[in-house]
Amino acid sequence: MDTALADWTQSDHGTPPVTQPQVTLQKISTDIWDMKYRFRSPSGDAGDGTIEDSWDRVAHALSRCEGRKASHWQGRFRDQLDDFRFLPAGRILSGAGTGRNVTLFNCFVMGTIPDSLGGIFDMLKEAALTMQQGGGIGYDFSTIRPKGSRVAGVDADASGPLSFMDVWDAMCRTIMSAGSRRGAMMGVMRDHHPDILSFVEAKRDRDRLRNFNLSVLVSDALIRAVDADADWPLHFDGKVHDTLRARDLWDAIMKATYDYAEPGVIFIDRINAANNLSWLEDIAATNPCGEQPLPPYGACLLGSVNLSRFVTDPFSPSARLDTDGLKSCVATAVRMMDNVIDVSNFPLEAQRKEAVNKRRLGLGVTGLGDALVMCGLRYGSEAAVEAVETWMGTIANEAYRTSARLAAEKGAFPLFEADQYLQAPMIQALDADVRDLIAQHGIRNSHLTSIAPTGTISLLANNTSGGVEPVFGYSFVRTVRLPDGGQVDETVEDYAYRVFRTMFGPDAELPDSFVEADALTPREHVVMQAAAQKWIDSSISKTINLPRDIAFETFKNVYRQAYDLGCKGCTTYRPNDITGSVLSKPETAEQAKQRATAAAPTAIATRPVELPGQTYKVRWPHSEHAIYVTINDIIEDIDDGAGATERVRKPFEVFINSKNMDHYAWTLALTRMISAVFRRGGDVRFVAEELGAVFDPQGGAFVEGRYAPSLLAVIGGVIERHLNALDSGALPLTLLSEQARGRAGTAEIEEIAAPPPGLLCPKCHQPSLIKQEGCITCSGCGYSKCG
Missing domain, CATH: 3.20.70.20 (Anaerobic Ribonucleotide-triphosphate Reductase Large Chain)
Structure with missing residues (x-):
């Protein structure tokens, strides 16, 4: 190793200067840490007492493969984890140093x-x-x-x-x-x-x-x-x-x-x-979020540099990104992530071999939206596009520079071929000194950059904006469920917003750079993704949120713009009737109060004499007899708050019947529980979802050309089908006509509380055995046995 490289491995890049006001850590961050990333030993006698303990644990675990310099690199790793400057992906944060048999690859x-x-x-x-x-x-x-x-x-x-x-x-x-x-x-x-x-x-x-x-x-x-x-x-x-x-x-x-x-x-x-x-x-x-295109058995190793922590003099004319501090963080992060490959478990040997032979990394960013706001740059503007290209270029060049130096110290990835590798488009775009280092020493990692969505780790980092996304909302209310079953509303604020309010007070007018996601045009989203993509050798996970009323032709143009501008993929989200609004405008405290009041349990409705309903026939291959699921609905006139009423049809009760008496006990229990949920009102769709997740250890089956993991999952599907019909208005909002009622009668359908009287037939399992002319005979299936 030459002297310059030797000096590099021992030098102290330091940490970025602290020129931002200190803002308190929000409860959402500590909640996320406690639920997802805090280590607790099974015996309870060890674990993470604070977030800082988690950083210590990760830094120690990832420095163990550094030999005699382990303590030096442990300190360097720990410095960059401080204040959420570098955020390893969730699997690393939750698993490194715990001794658990888990993979650190996402x-x-x-x-x-x-x-x-x-x-x-x-x-x-x-x-x-x-x-x-x-x-x-x-x-x-x-x-x-x-x-x-x-x-x-x-x-x-x-x-x-x-x-x-x-x-x-x-x-x-x-x-x-x-x-x-x-x-x-x-x-x-x-x-x-x-x-x-x-x-x-x-x-x-x-x-x-x-x-x-x-x-x-x-x-x-x-x-x-x-x-x-x-x-x-x-x-x-x-x-x-x-x-x-x-x-x-x-x-x-x-x-x-x-x-x-x-x-x-x-x-x-x-x-x-x-x-x-x-x-x-x-x-x-x-991979599932799309930021890592991978070959067979390829592994996704992720980490993110938090750009919001590198802005010096925020919200001032001299606001800028501290590139020296950024380079220091990138260099340390690449080394830390490279070590993950050597300390992680792998579910399959083929995955380990693929990771070791190519040593792929996916170093990305989070807090880009906040960094732009703090630098006075409006997301999607020409100045913001230029800044993103510059920032991402700095990160890419430093990541490749570090990896080439690591190759001189530890060796290039085993499948490295200089002649082929140096011709890749990304390598050709790097600075000349970086290309020279790669030509001289090879490179430790085949790929180095990727941008993940970073949703949860961004919340952990004091609600920093995620990945390359704009800030979705600056202040909103989040309802948190307590261990005792109660709920509490918490105000959650964006990191850049908290910095601004700390600096200028609660009444200061927000600058123009504070633009929220729903105020952006589709093209402003796309050009930002394309700007970052120029320096990303893998890909980017980004969702372009679009208004419900966007015209279809305009919507199609978003995908064509993404292709024409060089993106490797495109994902949009438009609120719709099937998935709802996955991301919605954050609610205010008053809106949260109104929602909580509306969601409060209401008095259980009294059953009318007559109810409209539907009966569905289900065939389960493991059962000899068909199963009939009847769902009855209640029709109510609801005050719309404006002096008018709206007629709605909602599920009220369910009955499950079959000749197979093996199912009797659990079907009775199931109908009672589901009917109780229906009668309390509110959103009952979770019933179908929970049943759909039930797995039968004896094996599932194909029902109507689709695989179902259990009979209960099939019943859940029937309930889902019925709820969809109610939502779409496919079922009438009237009871039986007087003529039909005259034919059908008005007898109430009684809920079955016990088996009907009579002996059970050993063949069809129905209570229909009678004694006739000295013989026990089933009036249902014809079974007969003389007594």
């Missing part, structure tokens, strides 16, 4: 799915093992033959990739990830697969593939075909199954995401062309 792209039943379920097992250790997963389902294809040797038709995605979805519901977090999954499909239209439409069903994010792998060829208004062949394994107009496919993708926010779009050819290892690997999927 997400993985799994192996290529073979087009065989045995291979598919081998992949399902690998997915379960990965999610059990806390890793999210991504899969390309394009390798499974389309629905209706002939399966040689078994004289059957293939069920197609979506049916197996249902199996993955059911598995995900039953695997609790390490800690308290359930797993996340990304499912992608290529734009030429014969089942692509079914994939695009899959989430129009409210309760299908809820544990998946979905994205279409859009090729450059499809974009060209759309521009040329050409035909688009759908093919698999060299055989064309169908042909449609390219614009029809593109419009179907756009209409689906317009209506219910999925699928997203991944520009897969651009990803592969820009890949630093394009000569070595082919990428066909991403």
Whole structure:
């Protein structure tokens, strides 16, 4: 190692100058730390007493592989964790140094799915093992033959990739990830697969593939075909199954995401062309949030530099980003993240080998929105675009510079090939001195930059704006559930807003740089993503929030702008009737009070003599007899607060009946509990969601072409279907007509409290045995036994 490099490994870059006012840590931050990242030993005699203890734990764990300099690097790591300057991803914060058998990698792209039943379920097992250790997963389902294809040797038709995605979805519901977090999954499909239209439409069903994010792998060829208004062949394994107009496919993708926010779009050819290892690997999927396009068994190692903590003299004419402090943090963060590869567990050996051979990192940013505000720059403006390009260029060059120096100290990643690597577009864009270092020493990490959504760790960092997103809201009320079941409303404020109020007081007028997400145009979102993408060798997780009333053609233009400006993917969110408003304008304290009052339990309604209802027939393959689910509704006239009334139909009670008396006890208990919930009113959709997550240890089954993990999940699906019909207005808001009532009678349907009198038939299990002419005979099924 030369002298300059030796000096670098021992030098102290220091910490950025503190020229911001100190603001107190909000309760939301300590709550997040306590719930998600605080370590408590099983015996209770050790653990993290404070957030600073958590930083000490992580710094110690990640410095152990530094040999005799471990104590030096532990101090350096600890310095950059202080005040949330560097935020390792959640798996690192919660798992490093705990001794738990968990992975410190957030997400993985799994192996290529073979087009065989045995291979598919081998992949399902690998997915379960990965999610059990806390890793999210991504899969390309394009390798499974389309629905209706002939399966040689078994004289059957293939069920197609979506049916197996249902199996993955059911598995995900039953695997609790390490800690308290359930797993996340990304499912992608290529734009030429014969089942692509079914994939695009899959989430129009409210309760299908809820544990998946979905994205279409859009090729450059499809974009060209759309521009040329050409035909688009759908093919698999060299055989064309169908042909449609390219614009029809593109419009179907756009209409689906317009209506219910999925699928997203991944520009897969651009990803592969820009890949630093394009000569070595082919990428066909991403991690669940999309910021890490990865090869089979690729791992997602994330961390974020908090830009908001590097702004000196905020809200002044001299406000700027402290680039020296930023470079110091980046250099330390790269070394810290590189060490994660050597200390982490891996669910699968293939994942460990992939990580060690390429040593991929995903260093990103958070607090960009706050940093812009504090520097007086409006998000989406030309000045903000220029600043982001400069800041991200500084980060990328320092990250690659550090990795080249690490290669001189510890060795390049095992698959490094100088001639190939130096030709990659990202490497060509780096400063000349960085390229020279790579040519001389190689590089420790094949990839170094990625921008994750950073939702929870940004909340931990005193509610800093997340990733590259703008500030969503500056002050809002959050309702927190207490351990005793009660609730308390907490005011939560954005970090930059708190700094401003600390400096200028509660009545000072906010400067123009304080722009919230809903005040931005779609193009202002896109240009910021594109500006950052120039220096990101992986990708960016960003959601472009759009108004409900945006015109469809304007909406489509957002995706085309993203493609034309060089983005690697695009995800939008428009409030819709299927997913609701996932991100909504934060409420004020008065609005929170009104909501709490409206949500308070109401008196239980008295049952009318007559109720409208629907009966649904369910077939469960493991049961000999059909099951009938009857849901009766109540019709009420509700005061709309303006002197008028609105007639609504709401679920009131449920009955479950079957000839199979094996189900009698639990169906009776279930009907009583669900009916009690229905009668209390309020939002009852959670009932269907909870039933849908129930897993039968004896195995699930395919019902009407879809996989269900249990009979209870099927019943939950029936309830969901009924609630959807109520929401859509498909069910009438009137009782039976007088004529129908005359025919049907007005007898009340009594709730079953005990088995009807009579002996149970040993064949059909119904209480319909009678003694006739000396023989015990079933009046239902005809069973007879002379006595």
